[in-house]
Amino acid sequence: MKKDYEKLLKCYESVREKIKFQPKAAIVLGSGLGNFADQIEIAEELPYGEIEGFPVSTVPGHEGKFIFGYLGKVPVVCMKGRVHYYEGYPIGDVVLPTRLMKMMGAEILFLTNASGGVNASFHAGDLMMITDHISCFVPNPLVGPNVEELGTRFPDMSSVYDKGLQEILRQTAEEYGIPMKEGVYMQLTGPSFESPAEIRMVRVLGADAVGMSTVVEAIAANHMGMRICGISCVCNLAAGMTENPLTHEEVQEAASQAAPLFTKLVAESVKKFL
Numbered sequence: 001m002k003k004d005y006e007k008l009l010k011c012y013e014s015v016r017e018k019i020k021f022q023p024k025a026a027i028v029l030g031s032g033l034g035n036f037a038d039q040i041e042i043a044e045e046l047p048y049g050e051i052e053g054f055p056v057s058t059v060p061g062h063e064g065k066f067i068f069g070y071l072g073k074v075p076v077v078c079m080k081g082r083v084h085y086y087e088g089y090p091i092g093d094v095v096l097p098t099r100l101m102k103m104m105g106a107e108i109l110f111l112t113n114a115s116g117g118v119n120a121s122f123h124a125g126d127l128m129m130i131t132d133h134i135s136c137f138v139p140n141p142l143v144g145p146n147v148e149e150l151g152t153r154f155p156d157m158s159s160v161y162d163k164g165l166q167e168i169l170r171q172t173a174e175e176y177g178i179p180m181k182e183g184v185y186m187q188l189t190g191p192s193f194e195s196p197a198e199i200r201m202v203r204v205l206g207a208d209a210v211g212m213s214t215v216v217e218a219i220a221a222n223h224m225g226m227r228i229c230g231i232s233c234v235c236n237l238a239a240g241m242t243e244n245p246l247t248h249e250e251v252q253e254a255a256s257q258a259a260p261l262f263t264k265l266v267a268e269s270v271k272k273f274l
Contacts, residue, residue: 001144004092007053011096012103014052019044019104021068023077025273026106026226027266028098028217030082030113030233031255037080039267042069048081054100055093057081072271077101084213086190091139095220099150102224108165108273109221110266111230114255115211116194117237118203119183124237125258127265128181129169130161130230133215134207137189141220151223160222165229165273172269178261183208185232187215209234231266233258 021044029036047065048056057064067078079101085094098109117126146153173180186202188194190212194202202210209232221228233255255262 001092001142001147004096005147005150007092008096008099008103011051011054011100014050014054015046015066015100015104018050019046019066019068021075021077022105023068023075023101024106025071025074025076025108025110025270026098026101027076027078027110027270028082028112029078029080030213031235031252035256035259036263036266037067037078039263040067040069040071040076040078042067044068055083055089055096057083058087071267074270074274076270077104077106082213082217084190085138085216086212091141091143091216095141095216098217098220099224102221102226107226109217109226109228110270111214111217111228112262112266113185113211113214113230113232114235114252115185115209115232116199117208117234118186118199118210119181119208122181122208122234122237124235126181126234127178127258127262128183128185128209128232128234129166130185130214130232131166131182132161132184133218134184134186134205135215135219136186136202136205138187138216141216142223151225155223157219157222160218160228162227162229165227165269168272169229169231169265169269172272173265176264176268178265180265181208181234185214185230186210187213229269231262233262
């Protein structure tokens with residue numbers, strides 16, 4: 001954690017040499033959802049590769065840059081592409097962008113991802129508001145000596161996903177006639193898709209959707225006192241629920257098809273955050 005903090009401070013200094021923008025909300029875009037950034041009135045951009053020591057995404061569909069600008073009157077920083085634990089990065093690097101956005105000034109974190117549906121009532125293209133999460137086999141980003149500058153040693157996790165932000169999402173979905181499920185999201189490590197037996201385990205443990213990101217970022221953000229909400233785009237039914245094999249291309253295609261509703265839901269919700 002202390003080495004992670006030193007690296008975080010260097011990244012922050014590198015960003016502040018290039019960007020003066022002060023965001024109030026941070027948005028992380030998942031696989032196939034990068035075009036959401038077109039909704040932002042862009043003030044500045046910063047490719048991850050220009051930040052000293054910053055982890056760079058290697059996954060197709062993750063462009064890899066920060067976008068600074070406005071949604072309505074709300075100043076935002078948007079991650080167009082994230083890094084994942086399965087790419088080989090240590091967990092401290094995976095959550096470094098989240099911590100960095102908080103240091104930039106963001107008080108609210110809006111997480112998005114592409115997921116596999118585990119709930120039998122879900123269909124490809126559904127949007128699910130995350131009400132809680134489960135971490136499975138993924139290292140906790142708070143392991144190691146605690147950095148008091150970031151947060152308390154033993155953070156409470158009973159209400160990670162902010163109730164007030166959830167209500168804004170519900171109201172926005174109703175206002176624009178956007179169907180929205182609600183449920184529990186589970187993060188596994190990836191990069192292989194889950195086996196049918198693992199999906200049966202996931203269902204027994206109480207998850208409605210499963211993926212390879214988001215939970216560790218939520219843990220790090222909660223540790224730093226951010227208000228958090230999340231939307232998962234259910235891009236396929238998980239292994240064993242249909243006879244079709246799973247592919248990353250299928251995930252990207254389903255995310256692209258769901259993008260108009262996703263874009264509307266996220267953009268209009270964020271405008272109500274402040």
